[in-house]
Amino acid sequence: MAEPVLSVQNLVTRFHTADGVVRAVDGVSFDLMPGGSLGIVGESGCGKSVTHLSFLGLIPQPPGKIEGGKALFKGKDLLAMKPGELRKVRGNDIAVIFQDPMTSLNPVLKISLQMTEGMMIHKGASRAEAEARALELLRAVGIPSPEKRFHDYPHQFSGGMRQRVMIAMALMCEPAALIADEPTTALDVTIQAQILELIQKMRKETGVAVILITHDLGVVASVCEDILVMYAGRVVESAATGPLFARPLHPYTFSLLRSIPRLDAERKERLFSIPGLPPDLIHNPPGCSFNPRCPFAVKRCFSKEPPLTEIGPGRKVACWVDIESKKERAT
Amino acid sequence: MSVSPLLSLRDVKVHFPIRTGLIRRRITGCIRAVNGVSFDIEKGETLGLVGESGCGKTTAAKAILGLEKTAAGEITFDGQNIAGLRGENLRMIYKDLQVIYQDPYASLNPRMTVLQIVTEPLACFNVMNARERQARAEELLETVGLDPRYIRRYPHEFSGGQRQRIGIARALALNPSLIICDEPVSALDVSIRAQIINLLEDLQNKYHFSYLFIAHDLSVVRHISNRVAVMYLGKIVEIADSKDIYASPAHPYTKALLSAIPIPDPEVEAKRRRIILTGDVPGPDSEIPGCAFASRCPVKIDRCEKESPALREIAPGHSASCFLA
Numbered sequence: 001m002a003e004p005v006l007s008v009q010n011l012v013t014r015f016h017t018a019d020g021v022v023r024a025v026d027g028v029s030f031d032l033m034p035g036g037s038l039g040i041v042g043e044s045g046c047g048k049s050v051t052h053l054s055f056l057g058l059i060p061q062p063p064g065k066i067e068g069g070k071a072l073f074k075g076k077d078l079l080a081m082k083p084g085e086l087r088k089v090r091g092n093d094i095a096v097i098f099q100d101p102m103t104s105l106n107p108v109l110k111i112s113l114q115m116t117e118g119m120m121i122h123k124g125a126s127r128a129e130a131e132a133r134a135l136e137l138l139r140a141v142g143i144p145s146p147e148k149r150f151h152d153y154p155h156q157f158s159g160g161m162r163q164r165v166m167i168a169m170a171l172m173c174e175p176a177a178l179i180a181d182e183p184t185t186a187l188d189v190t191i192q193a194q195i196l197e198l199i200q201k202m203r204k205e206t207g208v209a210v211i212l213i214t215h216d217l218g219v220v221a222s223v224c225e226d227i228l229v230m231y232a233g234r235v236v237e238s239a240a241t242g243p244l245f246a247r248p249l250h251p252y253t254f255s256l257l258r259s260i261p262r263l264d265a266e267r268k269e270r271l272f273s274i275p276g277l278p279p280d281l282i283h284n285p286p287g288c289s290f291n292p293r294c295p296f297a298v299k300r301c302f303s304k305e306p307p308l309t310e311i312g313p314g315r316k317v318a319c320w321v322d323i324e325s326k327k328e329r330a331t
Numbered sequence: 332m333s334v335s336p337l338l339s340l341r342d343v344k345v346h347f348p349i350r351t352g353l354i355r356r357r358i359t360g361c362i363r364a365v366n367g368v369s370f371d372i373e374k375g376e377t378l379g380l381v382g383e384s385g386c387g388k389t390t391a392a393k394a395i396l397g398l399e400k401t402a403a404g405e406i407t408f409d410g411q412n413i414a415g416l417r418g419e420n421l422r423m424i425y426k427d428l429q430v431i432y433q434d435p436y437a438s439l440n441p442r443m444t445v446l447q448i449v450t451e452p453l454a455c456f457n458v459m460n461a462r463e464r465q466a467r468a469e470e471l472l473e474t475v476g477l478d479p480r481y482i483r484r485y486p487h488e489f490s491g492g493q494r495q496r497i498g499i500a501r502a503l504a505l506n507p508s509l510i511i512c513d514e515p516v517s518a519l520d521v522s523i524r525a526q527i528i529n530l531l532e533d534l535q536n537k538y539h540f541s542y543l544f545i546a547h548d549l550s551v552v553r554h555i556s557n558r559v560a561v562m563y564l565g566k567i568v569e570i571a572d573s574k575d576i577y578a579s580p581a582h583p584y585t586k587a588l589l590s591a592i593p594i595p596d597p598e599v600e601a602k603r604r605r606i607i608l609t610g611d612v613p614g615p616d617s618e619i620p621g622c623a624f625a626s627r628c629p630v631k632i633d634r635c636e637k638e639s640p641a642l643r644e645i646a647p648g649h650s651a652s653c654f655l656a
Binding site: 194255 | 383384490492493520521522523524525526528529532547548549550551553554555577587588589590591592593594595596597598599600605607608612
C-alpha cells in the first residue's frame, strides 16, 4: 500500500471566544492517497473548512488554537512547521480553491500576474517560464483564446471562468494535493457540472490528489472515491463512496440521504426530516452530539461519546447502535 | 378547468434601462430581465419557477408584487389587473398576496419582536384588536412549529430555520390566497431544508392557498410543485407537469439542467450521461435575434439564430419554446 500524501491524525482545533470554547474540530483523522479523491461532507459549522485551514496555518490565532494532533504531509508534520516553512508548502505542494472566486482573486491585479507570482516565488521560475505554464494551464482548463484573456482583470471573467482561472492557478506549481473548499457552491448548476468535470479531468491528467469539501451529497457522489461525513466537529462516518450511499451506517448520514428530494425518485408525499437543529459547538450535549436529533438513540448515547470504530474493510462509523439491526453494538 | 386562474401573467416584460454619461441621464440600452413571460396559477396549486441566477425569476416575482414596474403585459390576480397599481390600490392586494424571502437574516427587522413581526400585516390592515392579534400570533407560531412563548424574543435569538418559520408565520397572518416563495430553503442547512419543505406542504394542505415557488434547485422544485416552469434569460422555455418535466423534458436547456443536477447515488451517477453545456450565458443587455439559448445549445440548427421560437403546446399541458421540440 502506498504512503498517503497527507495524513491527518486526531486534529483538534478550538476557538476561545467570549461566549465559551468552540470545539470546531474535535479529533479528526483521515488519509489522502496519492491521486485519490476524498470528499468531506457536512453542514455549515461542522468543521469541514476549519480542518484544512488548521493544518495550512490559516486559522487566526487567537481566538483559534490548534490543541492537538498531527498533519503529516509526505512524512513531515505541518502543525510543527514554522510559518516560513509552511509558507513554502502552501500554494506549492498543497493548493486550495475557495468557494467564492469573486473574493479569492485580487480585483486590482491582472490574472497574468496573480497566476505567475506563486511559481516565480516557489519554484524560482523566470517570468517567461511562468507565463508559458500559465497559458498552457489556462488552455487546459478551457479558457477560450487564453493569450487574449491573459492580461484581463478578474471582473472581466464570469463566475465559472473565474473558478477555472482559480483551478489553473492552483495547479501552477504541480501540487501533490489540491483542496477544493465548496468550489461550486457559488455557481449555477450547469456551470457546476462543467467545473466538477474539469476537476476530475485535471486529477486524471496531473495525478493531483483532491480533497473536495462540500455540503452537497450529490456532488461528492459523482466526484469522490472516498467520503468523510462530519458532524459537530467530528468524523461520524467514513467509507468508500459506493458503500456509503448504498448502506449508510451512521444515523446522521442515513437521515440526511433520506431527507434530500431526489430528482430520479418517485415524488413522495412527505420528505423524511431530521428534527431539531444543528448543534451549538459551545454547549455540546454530553455523549454523542447527534443524540437530540437521532431516531435510533439508546441510553448510552446520552452519556458516552461513541469513538470512530472500524467495522469493516475501509468502513468506520462513530455510533453505539447498528442501525440495520437496531441493536446496540458490543463496545 | 373553466374557473379562471388565481394569478395570470400575459406577456409580462420588465426592462431596466442602462444609464451612461456623467449624470446617468442618457439611456443607452436596456436589460430585458423579464422578456415576455406568461403563466397561470390555479387556486390551491403550486407552480415552481426554476432557472439559473440572472434568468429573471426573482424580477418576475417582484413584478407580480408591484415592486418592479412592468414595461408591458398584464398581471391578473383574483380577476383584477394588478400591473401598474400604485399606492393604496397596490397596498390592498397584499391582503391576499404574501411573500417569503430567501434570506431569513435580512427579511426580519432585527429591532422588532416576533410578536411585532408576525402581527404587522394585521396592524397594517387594522384587523383585530391588540389582544386578538397576540392570540393570533401565538396561534401562528404554533402552526409553524415554534413555541408561542418565544413571542417577546428578537430575531437574533433564533436559528436560520426558526427565522424562516417566523417569516412563514408572517406570510400566513392574513390568510392570503397566494404566497410567493423566493428561494425559501436555499439559505438553510441541508438537514433543516426538509423540515421547511414539509411545513410549507402541510400548510398548503391545511389552508389551500397557492404557491409560486421560485428556486434554482430543480429537485426541490419538482418535489413541491404541481407544475414547473423553466426560465432562461427572461423567458419561459418550458412549462409542464412536474412529472413530465423530469420524465420527458422537451427543451434542450431543461435537459441540460436536469442532467447537471448531481444525484446522491454513485451507481445512478455512473450510468448517467451528463450534458455539459459549453460557453456562458449571454449578457441580458445583448439583443438576441434568435433563440436566447442558441449560443450554448448542443442541438441548434441555423433557424435558431435567426428566429426566436415561441412557447407552443407540444402535449396537453406541456409547452416548450424550441423548434426541435
